[in-house]
Each structure stands twice: as structure tokens, then as C-alpha cells.
Amino acid sequence: MKLLNPAVPPQTIYADRLKGLVLDWAGTTVDYGSLAPARTLQKLFSGARITLTESETRQHMGLPKKEHIRGILSLPRVRNAWQELRGRFPSEADVDEMYRQFIPLQFSCLAEYSALIPGVVEAMQSFRRRGLKIGSTTGYTRAMLDLLVEKSAKEGYSPDCSLTPEEVGAGRPHPFMMYESAVRLQVYPLAAIAKIGDTPVDILEGLNAGAWSIGVAGTGNMIGLSLEDFHALSEAARESRLADARAELQNAGAHYVVDTLAEVHSVLDDIDVRLKTARESH
Numbered sequence: 152m153k154l155l156n157p158a159v160p161p162q163t164i165y166a167d168r169l170k171g172l173v174l175d176w177a178g179t180t181v182d183y184g185s186l187a188p189a190r191t192l193q194k195l196f197s198g199a200r201i202t203l204t205e206s207e208t209r210q211h212m213g214l215p216k217k218e219h220i221r222g223i224l225s226l227p228r229v230r231n232a233w234q235e236l237r238g239r240f241p242s243e244a245d246v247d248e249m250y251r252q253f254i255p256l257q258f259s260c261l262a263e264y265s266a267l268i269p270g271v272v273e274a275m276q277s278f279r280r281r282g283l284k285i286g287s288t289t290g291y292t293r294a295m296l297d298l299l300v301e302k303s304a305k306e307g308y309s310p311d312c313s314l315t316p317e318e319v320g321a322g323r324p325h326p327f328m329m330y331e332s333a334v335r336l337q338v339y340p341l342a343a344i345a346k347i348g349d350t351p352v353d354i355l356e357g358l359n360a361g362a363w364s365i366g367v368a369g370t371g372n373m374i375g376l377s378l379e380d381f382h383a384l385s386e387a388a389r390e391s392r393l394a395d396a397r398a399e400l401q402n403a404g405a406h407y408v409v410d411t412l413a414e415v416h417s418v419l420d421d422i423d424v425r426l427k428t429a430r431e432s433h
């Protein structure tokens with residue numbers, strides 16, 4: 152026996168407009184270039200006598216920090232360098248020890264790289280005018296994020312809620328921080344929420360939740376330069392770096408990619424139209 156009710160639309164269209172956004176922190180709303188975690192990881196590994204390249208440092212960005220360290224230690228080049236120095240490959244105990252050392256190092260440079268990305272305050276004001284609730288997620292720990300939340304509030308950015316991996320049992324690419332954001336924001340269904348972030352795992356977090364996923368290519372991890380350093384590049388170099396960054400986020404599955412959060416409005420208009428059209432066309 153199988154009863155299909157043709158009057159009931161597919162589950163995917165139970166949203167007629169966007170009601171909430173969930174924003175990433177480093178590289179999306181604060182810390183242009185996502186420099187704080189990158190510089191800290193490089194310092195951590197140089198303490199272990201391994202010099203990380205920019206790409207080795209950044210390819211696992213967005214994961215919870217301990218998993219990020221484990222990811223770096225699992226790279227063949229890093230494993231071999233570790234083995235050459237110590238006569239054995241890195242173990243889980245080494246991940247624990249590196250993470251233990253990482254925490255105070257990260258705190259010592261977090262405040263230095265916590266400034267809001269230009270345009271974020273104005274973008275927030277217009278999100279509010281659209282009636283959107285604003286959540287936020289991160290790969291930082293709660294203690295680290297508290298520092299950013301407090302500093303950002305003073306600069307004019309205060310999301311309605313913020314979540315860290317430890318509060319929901321797992322970080323990106325799992326969707327649980329998104330689910331909890333929906334609960335805290337009192338917004339549903341997940342198709343009425345868009346996740347915005349600067350790394351491939353941000354994109355996956357949104358997709359895995361059944362939300363819209365929007366990548367930010369210019370201000371975060373995929374370029375990895377401060378505003379000053381980015382502007383110091385030639386126009387051709389800037390365009391080429393941007394094209395690579397956009398492509399990587401698209402390849403991760405982003406529904407849309409923009410260069411900065413300030414440019415996201417026309418994407419939100421677009422999503423609203425697509426939600427409305429899907430609903431009406433059923």
C-alpha cells in the first residue's frame with residue numbers, strides 16, 4: 152500500500168522567503184583574510200620545527216581547531232617532516248599536545264586580528280531592515296569566540312546568537328550548529344535560512360543542513376591576505392586570485408558566491424524570488 156498525496160508539495164518548498172542568515176566569523180565578518188588562525192597555526196608548527204606553506208595552513212580552515220591541527224598533521228609532506236625530525240609519524244597524542252599549545256597562542260593574537268571587515272555594520276543594518284534574524288557559527292572555541300563577540304559588539308556588529316562546535320557536539324561540515332541556530336533564532340524551515348562563509352566547510356555546513364549556502368571569496372581564507380596586502384596586488388593579480396577563490400567555493404557546492412558580505416543583498420533578493428516561485432509553481 153502506497154498513498155501519494157499529490158496536494159502536498161515536496162518538503163523542499165516549505166519556505167516562501169528567507170527568514171534568517173547564519174554568518175561565519177573569521178574571514179566573513181571579522182579578521183579580513185582570516186589571518187588570526189593562519190598565523191597562529193604557522194607559529195605553532197614552527198615551534199615544532201616545521202614551516203607550513205600558506206596552502207598547508209589553510210586547506211582545512213573552518214573545521215574545529217583541533218580537527219584542523221589533525222588535518223595538517225595528516226598531510227603527507229608534514230607527516231614525513233615530522234618523521235624525519237622525530238623518528239616516528241605524528242600520533243593522536245601529538246594532536247592533543249599541539250592543540251594544548253595552540254590555545255594560548257591563539258588567544259595571544261586573536262585581539263590583534265579581530266577588527267570588523269569593512270561594510271559589515273551597514274550590511275547588518277540592511278539585513279535587519281529585511282526582517283532577517285542573524286545567527287553565527289565558527290570553528291573557534293566558546294572562550295575564543297566570546298572575545299570576538301565582545302569586541303565586535305563595541306564596533307557595531309551583534310548577531311542574535313553565536314554557536315561553537317563544543318555546544319552542539321560537532322563542528323563543520325556537520326550541520327548541528329545550523330540546527331541549533333534555527334532553534335535559537337526561532338526560524339524554520341532550514342530552507343528559509345542562508346549560511347554565509349569563506350571556506351569550503353562553511354559551504355558544506357549550509358548544504359548539509361538543507362539551507363542555502365553562500366560563499367564569500369574576497370575577504371577570507373580563499374585569498375588569505377589583509378585588506379592592505381590585497382590592494383597592494385596589481386589589478387590583474389587581484390582578479391586572478393579572486394577568480395580562483397570564487398571557483399573553489401563554487402566547486403564546494405555554494406549556491407552563490409560573492410566577494411564580500413556587503414555584496415550579498417542581490418543574492419538574498421534572488422533566493423526570495425526562487426523560494427516564492429517554487430512555492431507558487433507547485
Ligand SMILES: [Mg+2]
Pocket residue numbers: 175176177178179185213348349350371372
Ligand atoms: Mg571563516
